[in-house]
Amino acid sequence: MATTKNFSVDRETEQAVRSILEQVANDGDAAVRRYTSEFDRVDLTDFRLDETKIQEAFDQADPNLVDSLKLMATRLAEWHEQELPSDIELIEADVTRRQRFVPVDSVGIYVPGGAASYPSTVLMNAIPAKAAGVERVVMVTPVTGLSAEVLVAAKIAGVTEIYTIGGAQAVAALTFGTESIQAVDLIVGPGNRFVAEAKRQVYGIVGIDSVAGPSEVVVIADETAHPDRIAADLLAQAEHDRDAVAIAFVPTEAMKRDVDEELERRLSVLPRQEIARRAMENGGVFVASLDEAIAEANRLAAEHLELAVANPQEVVKLIRHAGMIFLGHETPETLGDYVAGTNHVLPTSGTARFASGLSARTFLRHQTMLEATREGVARLANAAKTVARVEGLEAHAQAIEVREN
Helix, strand or coil, X not given: CCCCCCCCCCHHHHHHHHHHHHHHHHHCHHHHHHHHHHHXXXXXXXXXXXXXXXXXXXXXXXXXXXXXXXXXXXHHHHHHHHHCCCCEEEECCCEEEEEEEEECCEEEEECCCCCCCCHHHHHHHHHHHHXXXXXXXXXXXXXXXXXXXXXXXXXXXXXCEEECCCHHHHHHHHHHCCCCCCCCCEEECCCCHHHXXXXXXXXXXXXXXXXXXXXXXXXXXXXXXXXXXXXXXXXXXXXXXXXXXXXXXXXXXXXHHHHHHHHHHHHCCCCCHHHHHHHHCCCEEEECCHHHHHHHHHHHCCCEEEEECCCHHHHHHHCCCCCEEEECCCCCHHHHHCCCCCCCCCCCCCHHHCCCCCCHHHHEEEEEEEEECHHHHHHHHHHHHHHHHHCCCHHHHHHHHCCCC
8 A cells, every 4th residue: 555755864964964063063153154155155144133124024014914824823822822731749648749841941943944935834833832931932044035924923923033044054053052043952843854854963962843754644535525625635735845745545446536637637737736746656546445544544644634534533533643633524634734723743754653743742841849758758668778779779778768767
């Protein structure tokens, strides 16, 4: 049946990124300027964007865009505030256990540049960070791709610290800090293969959300599905880039023909036709029973899973692995990309088997606290000392005994 591409890194990319990281760690701003000049063909003096530029972009923006992004931000904030966990407290007479959740101090958001503009990326990453209580939210984006729409989204999200740098050098600057840029604790957001590889290499020095691979969608359809909707939803993912993966499982050869014909009809007039055609070669439309389709979906663990079936509430009970699940004929994945109010930063490349999408919890750490009385130590002493000595850790046992006297 269908397969998805694993997001792999070639050794040339790995070595190139390692060199960039080392240079920025050693030379700071000078290395960032050098790589920005080499890769983006721009000579920068100052990296930080003047806040007046953000306000100007907002003031001059199309009111409909502003309203749309505000709606998106409001719904995201509403959702992510509900995700915040409650502290835990378990009190006994002589031992108290507590756990609290605290945000990281600082977050760096990477927003891709280039041919396309992604204001949604700003909101999807900044809003949950703000909901979690992160005090310093920084944005980096290549100067060559800096758009007014991205700045409008930054204004709405309350992000004012913006640096016009991109690529692996931007990840390095956020990780190690430079003369101009203070390092952060966590880096989130998508990018090209150099950005993804840079995030992979700096993980452990800073936290990251994930190493994102190409976008994916799997559609499970039954006899009640609409071929035109299946085709439209497949192309909504395929137009992302040539490495995207779009797969549909349909119940009959007749529906497969209908979907294939609709794909061709829509592709012929699609602005990003060349990209989408190439991406569709990574997936396609397959005939499968519902049971086979469910088994394949669980194996693929795709970023997006659409259940274009008559009884999605029953089918979803059988789904174990998916980044996000869209139930029913009236729920396109595109809705989740933008204004549904859920987050579109999701695990890719099969990582939904063990990973979750971006949430307010991504920006939180839990701290556990323990408080005991003399009586509490005495009550638990024998078990603690017994296990410590079995493990050959005598000092551990003595740290208990010194409190028993």
